[in-house]
Amino acid sequence: MFEFKRIFKKSRYIEVKNLEDEDGEKKPNIPSGMWVKCETCGKILYSKDLESSIMTCENCRTHFRIGSRERINYTIDSETFIEYDKDMISGNPIEFEGYEDKLQDLRDKTLLNEAVITGEGKINGQDTVIAVMDSNFMMGSMGSVVGEKITRAIESATESKKPIIIFTASGGARMQEGIYSLMQMAKTSAAIARHNEKGCLYVTVLTDPTTGGVTASFAMLGDIIIAEPNALIGFAGKRVIEQTIKQKLPDGFQRAEFLLQKGFIDMVVDRKAMKDTLTEILKIHS
Structure with missing residues (x-):
């Protein structure tokens, strides 16, 4: 549940x-x-x-659950990662009370500037652009900076005609930024469309949890959609859906294996096999 x-x-x-x-x-x-x-x-x-x-x-x-730095270390070849926009930080566009203090407190605790790290590197020698969301920073919620960093990473991949891999981990849109947060859904999706028009590869890896506006935008637009075992993937919560449709949902609903069975994702891959799987995908599409 x-x-x-x-x-x-x-x-x-x-x-x-x-x-x-x-x-x-x-x-x-x-x-x-x-x-x-x-x-x-x-x-x-x-x-x-x-x-x-x-x-x-x-x-x-x-x-x-692991942090973005750990995941990059597990995925990208040693000493090949070049980070993008690492000093970009969020403002307070709708003057939400206490938001700036909360952001600074999280930056101090997590040593991250935002809920996503973007950059480029090699996976077993294969060039790729990568974005990795981090649930330790405001539950990986998507604010204006998260959307902007992901969009810039996609645009960099489009310009250089490289594949892009995005690891998602998010509670959804960031309420402290209001409509500015929701705008990122359209912005990232539009960037993915332009990337696709250039014939470039886009792979998403859905990790636990991937929910809300992230699921409703770039997370489910991958040419190939991978998920980690038992990852929670959905938009609204199970209880909300049950109350809305007045029906009992099946066991395992919104879990990676259920979505694979229903055709929403392409494969469920164990973390130990993730790097080799991504390598094979990149080789096939290079």
Whole structure:
């Protein structure tokens, strides 16, 4: 079932911390962060093993949410990534109270300037432009800067006749920017159309979660649409849809595997195989 409280979790695992016994004495000291618990299956995982498996649970295949920098490191060849527009930051176009302070606080905490990183690099030697959204920054919501950075990346790919790959992770449009946020849906989609007219390849990789205005625009316009296992993908929430149509929706609704079955996406790819899969796609279309 679609649960908003789950969307805003940074990941589906918790850190295993030291506990006290009934007498108040601490149990043997375990260095912080050494073990984590998968919230899906409950298995205790050694953090080093988790990192070596690209943040996927070895027991249940759960894909933990990861940041944009981590994903770029997993995907792009070492020392080939060139970042675009890294100093671009959001303003406060509708003077939403407290918005500027919230943005600055997030920049300090996440070391990101916005909810997307764009640039170009190589994937196993294949040239590509890439944009990676980050759910750690305002739940990956799409404001004017997110839309502008993605549009510029698409336009750069169009001009250089390169493919573009966009990893989506978003709660939708950013309400603090009002209509300026909604405008990004049309702007990014128009840029994709121009990219397509030039005969260039566009691949989207939908990660957990991809919802709202991002789903309703560039996320679902890929020539090839890939999703990570069990990723939440949708526009409105399941409960909202059920209340609107007065019908019970099937189990697994809005999950990657359900969308694959219904033909909305082309493939579900494990994170461990993602780089090789993208490499093959780029080779075929080069």
